[in-house]
Amino acid sequence: MRTFLIALMCLAAGPALAEPSLIVLARHAERAEDGTKDPSISAAGQARAQALAEALKSAGVRHVITTHYRRTHQTAGPLLTAQGLSPKVFTIKPGAMPVHLQEVAAAVRELDGTVLIVGHSNTLAPLVNALGGPVVQELCETSFSHLFLMTPAAEGRRLVQARYGAVDPAPEGACQ
Template sequence: MKKVSWLLLMFFCAVVQAKSFYLIRHAEKVDDGSKDPVLTLQGQQRALNIAHMLSEAAITQVYATDYQRTQLTAKPLADHLGLPVTIYDPRELTAFADQLKAQEGNVLIVGHSNTTPMLVHLLSGEPAFKMSEAEYDNIYQLVIEAGQITLTQFKSLPMQSGGNQSTIEK
C-alpha cells in the first residue's frame, strides 16, 4: 500500500511540475497607419476562437504588451477565465522569460511578429525563427515537464458563423 501511495504521489508531483506556455502573435490589426491600431473584424473573430481553443488549457496567467492589438487579442480568454491581462515590456524579453520560467501554472503570452519568435527561443532554447507581418494564425505551445521541453505549433482560425470547434488538450 505504501508503494502504491508513493507512486501516486510521485505521479502527482510530476503532473504539478509540468507547465505550458502558449505564445501567439496578436490577431489581425486595422491598417490605419497608427502605431496602436485595434483589431479588424477578422482579428476580433480570431481572438474569440483563440479563447475558445484555450479555454480548457488550465491557463492561470495572461500576458500581453501594452498595445491595443495585443490587449484585444488576449481579452476574450482573460475575461472567460476571470483573469487580468498583465502587461509585459517587449523590450525586456530576457528578464520576462526568466520571470515566466520561475512561475507556476500555464500561461498565455500575446506578442508581436518580432517578439514572439524571440520569446519562444528564450523559453525553449530552440533557434529563433522568422515570423512575417502577415502571419496571425500560429499558436506555439511550449510544455516543460521534468526538464524536457516540447514545442508544438497549432493553427487558429477566425471564428466562422456557427463557431469553430477546435480545441487544444490540457
C-alpha cells in the first residue's frame, strides 16, 4: 500500500501535460520594401497588425510565437501590448526549415491556452501539417490575410481557415 501511495504522489507532483486549447497561425503583415533582408511592416501592415489584435482580443491568447524577423514581431505587436505578453522568438536558420518547423511544433505542444504563431508564406502551411493538421496549400507571397485556427489534438485537430484585415489581391499561380 505504501508503494502505491508513493507512486500516486509522484504522479500527482509530476508536470501536467499541457496542450493548447486553440492554435492560431497568422501570416505576418505587409512589409515595407526597403531593400533589406529584415524590413519592418508598412503602413498597410500596421493597419493589418491592429486588425489582428482586434480579431483576437477576446481569444484568450496566452502565448505568442514569432520568428526573429521584425515583421513577425511587429505583426504581433499590438496584441502583445494589449495583452501584456512577450513573444517566444525562434530563429530560422538558412537551410534548416525542417528543424525550425519541428522546434516550433514541439514548443507549441508544451503550451496551454490559446497560442498565436505569426509566420511567413513559406512556414505557415508546413506548420499546420507539423502540428498534426492537414496538408494546406502554400501561401502566395502577396497574401497577408491568412489565419488558420486549429483545435486540440484530443479533439481531432480540426482546422478552420479564415482571413483578417484588408482583402488580398487575387492569387497568382498554385498558391492561396
